[in-house]
Amino acid sequence: MKLKKLGLIINPWAGIGGPAGLKGSDGAETVAQALAAGIEPQSHKRAAIALQALQPFADALEIVTFAGDMGEDLARELGFTVQVVGAATSGRSTPEDSEAAAKAIRSAGADLIVFAGGDGTARNMVNALGDNFPVLGIPAGVKMHSACFAISPKAGGEVLRRLMAGELVDLHQHEVRDIDEKSFREGRVSTRYYGELLVPEEGHFLQAVKNAGREVEELAVADIAAEIIEEIDEQDPQTLYIFGPGSTTLAVLSELGEEGTLLGVDLWKDGSLLAADVNALEIEAAIQRHREDNAEKPVKIILTAIGGQGHLIGRGNQQLSPTVLRAVGREHLMVVATKTKITELGGRPLLIDSGDSSLDEAWSGFIPVVTGYRDEILYPLSGDGSGQAQ
Secondary structure, eight states: OOOSEEEEEEOTTTTTTTTTTOSOOOSHHHHHHHHHTTOOOOHHHHHHHHHGGGGGGGGGOEEEEOSGGGTHHHHHHTTOEEEEOOOOSSSSOOHHHHHHHHHHHHHTTOSEEEEEEOHHHHHHHHHHHTTSSBEEEEEOSSOOOSSSBBSSHHHHHHHHHHHHTTOOOEEEEEEEEEEOHHHHHTTOOOEEEEEEEEEEEOGGGBOOOOOOSSOOOHHHHHHHHHHHHHHHHHSOTTOEEEEOSSHHHHHHHHHTTOOOOTTSOEEEETTEEEESSOOHHHHHHHHHHHHHHOTTSOEEEEEEOOTTTOEEESSSOTTSOHHHHHHHOGGGEEEEOOHHHHHTTTTOOEEEOOSOHHHHHHHOEEEEEEEETTEEEEEEEESSSOOOOO
16 A cells, blocks of 8 residues: 555644543533633644654645645645645534545545544544544544554654555554543543444554453552552652552552542642642642742652553643653653553553653653562653664
8 A cells, every 4th residue: 555645634622631631622612621721732733743754755645634724734834735625614623524524535535544633533533434444543632542543643654654655554443442521520431332443553553442441450559559658658748749540540649548530630749639630731830839849859750551552641641741741850750550551561662652752752761660569670661662762
């Protein structure tokens, strides 16, 4: 397969609810709430990272897309020849617009459609295309449980480059799954199967389906919590801790006597919960206040990886913005995971997809992972899925 016409669909609002701590971006009300909080859309920037890999082939490739911010603006900005086959029906694009775009782009003779969005946009592709037309997802949403996404925009660009160069790339059907965001915001995670998409895949560039239904290894998690609490007790109480989402980190907070937020980011300091379910801007402000009051006291992030996928940063925890990550520093990142979760990766690295490629590259390499009480391993963290220190 060699690309001549590439379909492009951008969900302009995908992922905007992540930094705002809204657990998703579905619905006009959620988008408005995120915009009111000062959050800027990121899907265009993430799509651009993928498409930049195709710029050397711009003279031989045509981008087929919808008008404006659904694809045309970015394609022209990057210097591609553009065929516009439609437009959103209102000022703010909807799921129906994404489905209409997919149908129109397919009818225009595109070889493949690349879409920037999340699980909701993947569902739109299933509705519009079924399972027999090739698509590739560029991760730009909050949840992304589905297996049709590249592990990062850069990895998606590499798949597209190989296709454009005429290299052999396999096509396989992969599941599309999504959750009910209302239940998700209430702390309940239950994914539903919506169908399959035909996806080009090459080696380690495609993510796995998120593992969301396995029983928590209670004893292993309790051991991890005991180790982290011991470390916290040895630190100055003025250290600011940022707890990421997940049952493992929640177990640590529970042992500290706090309820915590299963699917949000919480702040803990001086023996108590400082703030719960905070967004990116609130975290940045908290770090700034902490530095003003305690210039010498560190800030630490406690994170666990997504089961099955291995994403450590960039899936469900976009509240940890590049600004937050740089302010804290890699040396103050504390990673916790059971050995079962690590084993299930099958040797694949933990993944970072922060939205800042230079940060992803700088943070790649081997990192300590707490897997139990007085039990720690070194494991690779990668921004491109290679598992190699960069």
